[in-house]
Amino acid sequence: GQNIDQPTEMTATEGAIVQINCTYQTSGFNGLFWYQQHAGEAPTFLSYNVLDGLEEKGRFSSFLSRSKGYSYLLLKELQMKDSASYLCAVKLYVYNQGGKLIFGQGTELSVKP
Amino acid sequence: DSGVTQTPKHLITATGQRVTLRCSPRSGDLSVYWYQQSLDQGLQFLIQYYNGEERAKGNILERFSAQQFPDLHSELNLSSLELGDSALYFCASSAQGAGPYNSPLHFGNGTRLTVT
Numbered sequence: 001g002q003n004i005d006q007p008t009e010m011t012a013t014e015g016a017i018v019q020i021n022c023t024y025q026t027s028g029f030n031g032l033f034w035y036q037q038h039a040g041e042a043p044t045f046l047s048y049n050v051l052d053g054l055e056e057k058g059r060f061s062s063f064l065s066r067s068k069g070y071s072y073l074l075l076k077e078l079q080m081k082d083s084a085s086y087l088c089a090v091k092l093y094v095y096n097q098g099g100k101l102i103f104g105q106g107t108e109l110s111v112k113p
Numbered sequence: 114d115s116g117v118t119q120t121p122k123h124l125i126t127a128t129g130q131r132v133t134l135r136c137s138p139r140s141g142d143l144s145v146y147w148y149q150q151s152l153d154q155g156l157q158f159l160i161q162y163y164n165g166e167e168r169a170k171g172n173i174l175e176r177f178s179a180q181q182f183p184d185l186h187s188e189l190n191l192s193s194l195e196l197g198d199s200a201l202y203f204c205a206s207s208a209q210g211a212g213p214y215n216s217p218l219h220f221g222n223g224t225r226l227t228v229t
Contacts, residue, residue, distance in 0.1 A: 031215045042115060042203065042220035043156070050215065087156065091215055100169045101146065101218055103156040 002026045004104035006088050011110045012078055020073045020107045022088030030093035033101065034062050034073045037085045046073070046086075075109075083111045116140065119204050119221035127229055131192040134224045138185055138206030144168075145187040146207070146218060147179055151200040162187055194228045201225050 003025045012018040024032070031050040035043035049055055049064035049071060061074040073086055085106040093099045116139035126132055138145050147159040158171035162181035173179075176194075181187040191198060202225075205218035 033217060040201075042117075042222050044115070045217040045219065048215065048217060089156075099215075100158050100161065100171060102158060102171075103148075105155040 002090070002092065002102050004088055004090055004102060006086075006104045006107045008105065009108045009110070011112060012075075014078055014080060014111055014113050016078050017074065017076050018078060018109065020075070020086050020088075020109065022071045022073070022104060024069050024071070024088070024090050024104075026069075026090050026092055026102065028092040029066065029090060030099065031091040032062075032064055032071050033089040033091065034060075034071075035087040035089060035103075037087055037106065039085070043087055078111050080111050080113070083109060085109070115219040115221065117204060117206050117219050117221035119202075119224050121224060122222065123225050123227075125227045125229065126194060128194055128196060130194050130228075131190065132194065132226065134189040134191070134202050134204075134226075136187045136189070136204030136206075136221060138187070138204075139219055142206035142208050142219070143185065144207045145181055145185070146205045147173075147187070147189050148203045148205065148220075149200050150203060150223075151197075154200075156203070159189070191226070196228050199226055199228045 006022045034046040037043040047062040064071045087106045088104040118137040143164045146161045149157045159173040161169040179189045201223045203223045205220045208216045
């Protein structure tokens with residue numbers, strides 16, 4: 001089966017750095033996405049990794065190690081508006097059967113003043 | 114604004130009824146995905162269409178069906194509704210779909226379905 005694990009909740013302080021980890025065990029791996037979702041709203045795309053290494057995008061960075069089935073999302077200079085759920089999602093691809101994006105349960109991040 | 118439009122925003126109906134949720138993808142996107150999000154389950158993949166054809170299936174119940182029309186909009190039909198079907202239903206679209214290539218999914222604002 002497909003399994004994606006991430007911590008349920010995290011708390012951090014405004015201005016600090018936080019790292020949200022994600023481990024996965026899937027077949028047909030074809031990339032890993034991070035999404036941000038505020039309560040009751042649509043998920044919004046943050047980053048994408050398909051090769052090992054670090055992708056940096058402003059205050060957000062994402063890392064992937066395919067051999068370890070591991071990724072993390074790094075958020076720097078935290079702001080109150082970063083309080084949200086962060087979803088790790090793995091793109092699965094099976095030839096002639098299309099692709100699915102499978103999501104983890106999400107990590108609820110609370111940023112405190 | 115993601116460019117993905119979902120209607121209606123809210124839907125309240127009774128058990129046993131049937132509803133249709135509608136989604137218009139971003140201009141130029143050929144792939145449409147449907148997801149269900151309930152409080153205890155996270156985002157669950159239901160089904161994907163690419164240019165009118167079903168391409169991938171997830172945990173979609175037999176009571177649920179979907180289709181993508183020639184103008185690329187999609188509808189998700191939910192029938193014989195049960196209390197447990199109450200959830201947020203999201204539609205997402207992307208430029209690609211069937212191949213190994215990737216483009217991010219862009220989500221609509223969802224339809225909140227309440228079954229009473």
